[in-house]
Amino acid sequence: MxxxxxxxxxxxxxxxxxxxxxxxxxxxxxxxxxxxxxxxxxxxxxxxxxxxxxxxxxxxxxxxxxxxxxxxxxxxxxxxxxxxxxxxxxxxxxxxxFLPSMSAIRICHDKFWCNQVLAAAGVPVPKSVRITSLAEVSRAFEQIRSHSEGLVWVRAIHGAGSRAALPVRSGRQAEGWIRYWVEMKGLRPEHFMLSEFLPGREFAFQSLWYQGQLVTSMARERLEYLMGHLMPSGQSSSPAVARTVHRADVNEIATQAVKAVDPEPHGVYCVDLKENVAGCPCVTEINPGRFFTTSNFFSAAGCNMPYYYVRLALGESIPEVPPYNPVAEGLYWIRGVDRRPRLFHEVNWQEACVS
The missing domain is CATH 3.40.50.20 (Rossmann fold)
Known part of the structure; x- marks a missing residue:
C-alpha cells in the first residue's frame, strides 16, 4: 500500500x-x-x-x-x-x-511579479500597479481606474483566500483599506497592488503536467462563493456553487500562462481567470504545486487528478485522459458548511426546487 x-x-x-x-x-x-x-x-x-x-x-x-x-x-x-x-x-x-521548479513557485507566489511576467509574454492580465508607500495610493488608483470603469481591486501580493482583497471606488478608500492592514495586521504598503477590476465571469483551471507536457486539465466557473456574504469584498476564492465549463479561450489562456512562468511545467498548476469588460478571460493568479480546494469536484465527476498526480509522482502509468475537458460540461458542485458537497448534472433549478 x-x-x-x-x-x-x-x-x-x-x-x-x-x-x-x-x-x-x-x-x-x-x-x-x-x-x-x-x-x-x-x-x-x-x-x-x-x-x-x-x-x-x-x-x-x-x-x-x-x-x-x-x-x-x-x-x-x-x-x-x-x-x-x-x-x-x-x-x-x-x-x-512532485513540485514545479523553485523559480516558477517564486514568481507565482508574488502576484504582482506573476502579473508582470504574464503581461510580458502576451497573456491577458488585469492592468496592475504595485504600491511602495501610502503616499502614492491615490495616484496609482487614478492610473488604474481609467481601465476599469471606476472600480479598482486592492489586493495583497502574497497569500490565498482573497486575502486583503477589496473593490474600491476612490483613492481614499484604497488608502484607508491598505492603512488598516498596515496598522492592524502588520503588513507594509509594498505588500499591496492595485488592479483593474474585472466584472465578468470567473473561472478556475486545474492542470496536471509532467516534464513539460500537459497531462490533463479541467475548468470550472465559480457561481457563488462560500461565505462570500461575510467577506468585505463580497467574494472568496472558494466556491459554494461551481459548474464545469468547456471554454477554448480559458483553456488556451491558462495553458499559455503556465508556460510563461515555467517553460517545463512539472506538477500541479491552478490558474484563476476572470473576464474583463470585453469578455476576455484574464489571469489573476497562478497557484503552483497544490490543488484547488475543490479538487474532489473533478474527481467525483470522473477525472481524479490527485490520484493521477500520485501515480505519476511514483513513476506509474495513468489511464488515457485528454489534455482538456476530460469531464462533461454543465456539472454542478454545491458545497456548504456542515454538509457534504453534492454533484448534480445540469438541471432546471427553478423546476427542481418546486415541491
Missing part, C-alpha cells in the same frame, strides 16, 4: 485531496501533519502529527523524522508556504515530491 504524507491535513483543501485519493481504485495509507491540533484531529487519515510552522528551524528535522518513521513514499504539501519550503529543500526530503 502506498504511503502518502499530506501537509496542512486539517484544512479543507487537504481534506478534499484526501477525499479524492479515497475515491481511487486502490487503498492508500495517509499520514496527515498540521500545525493546528484541533483541525488535524478531524482529518481522515491513518496517522497524524502536529508539527511546527515551516518557518520554525525545527520544521525540517521534525518532518523528516515523521517521513522516515512512517516510511513515506510521497509528500504532498497543500498550503502555499509548505509548497515553497519543500521545493526549496527537496534534496533533503527522504521521500518523493
Amino acid at each position: 502506498k504511503r502518502i504524507l499530506v501537509t496542512g491535513a486539517g484544512g479543507a483543501a487537504a481534506a478534499n485531496f484526501i477525499d479524492s485519493l479515497r475515491m481511487a481504485e486502490e487503498p492508500f495509507y495517509i499520514v496527515g501533519v498540521d500545525i493546528n491540533p484541533y483541525h488535524l484531529a478531524c482529518a481522515e487519515v491513518e496517522s497524524r502529527y502536529v508539527v511546527p510552522r515551516c518557518t520554525d528551524p525545527a520544521y525540517l528535522s521534525v518532518l523528516c523524522r515523521i517521513i522516515e518513521r512512517e516510511q513515506i513514499d510521497l509528500v504532498h504539501p497543500q498550503p502555499d508556504v509548505e509548497v515553497a519550503f519543500l521545493a526549496a529543500h527537496r534534496e533533503q526530503i527522504p521521500a518523493r515530491i
Whole structure:
C-alpha cells in the first residue's frame, strides 16, 4: 500500500485531496501533519502529527523524522508556504515530491511579479500597479481606474483566500483599506497592488503536467462563493456553487500562462481567470504545486487528478485522459458548511426546487 504524507491535513483543501485519493481504485495509507491540533484531529487519515510552522528551524528535522518513521513514499504539501519550503529543500526530503521548479513557485507566489511576467509574454492580465508607500495610493488608483470603469481591486501580493482583497471606488478608500492592514495586521504598503477590476465571469483551471507536457486539465466557473456574504469584498476564492465549463479561450489562456512562468511545467498548476469588460478571460493568479480546494469536484465527476498526480509522482502509468475537458460540461458542485458537497448534472433549478 502506498504511503502518502499530506501537509496542512486539517484544512479543507487537504481534506478534499484526501477525499479524492479515497475515491481511487486502490487503498492508500495517509499520514496527515498540521500545525493546528484541533483541525488535524478531524482529518481522515491513518496517522497524524502536529508539527511546527515551516518557518520554525525545527520544521525540517521534525518532518523528516515523521517521513522516515512512517516510511513515506510521497509528500504532498497543500498550503502555499509548505509548497515553497519543500521545493526549496527537496534534496533533503527522504521521500518523493512532485513540485514545479523553485523559480516558477517564486514568481507565482508574488502576484504582482506573476502579473508582470504574464503581461510580458502576451497573456491577458488585469492592468496592475504595485504600491511602495501610502503616499502614492491615490495616484496609482487614478492610473488604474481609467481601465476599469471606476472600480479598482486592492489586493495583497502574497497569500490565498482573497486575502486583503477589496473593490474600491476612490483613492481614499484604497488608502484607508491598505492603512488598516498596515496598522492592524502588520503588513507594509509594498505588500499591496492595485488592479483593474474585472466584472465578468470567473473561472478556475486545474492542470496536471509532467516534464513539460500537459497531462490533463479541467475548468470550472465559480457561481457563488462560500461565505462570500461575510467577506468585505463580497467574494472568496472558494466556491459554494461551481459548474464545469468547456471554454477554448480559458483553456488556451491558462495553458499559455503556465508556460510563461515555467517553460517545463512539472506538477500541479491552478490558474484563476476572470473576464474583463470585453469578455476576455484574464489571469489573476497562478497557484503552483497544490490543488484547488475543490479538487474532489473533478474527481467525483470522473477525472481524479490527485490520484493521477500520485501515480505519476511514483513513476506509474495513468489511464488515457485528454489534455482538456476530460469531464462533461454543465456539472454542478454545491458545497456548504456542515454538509457534504453534492454533484448534480445540469438541471432546471427553478423546476427542481418546486415541491
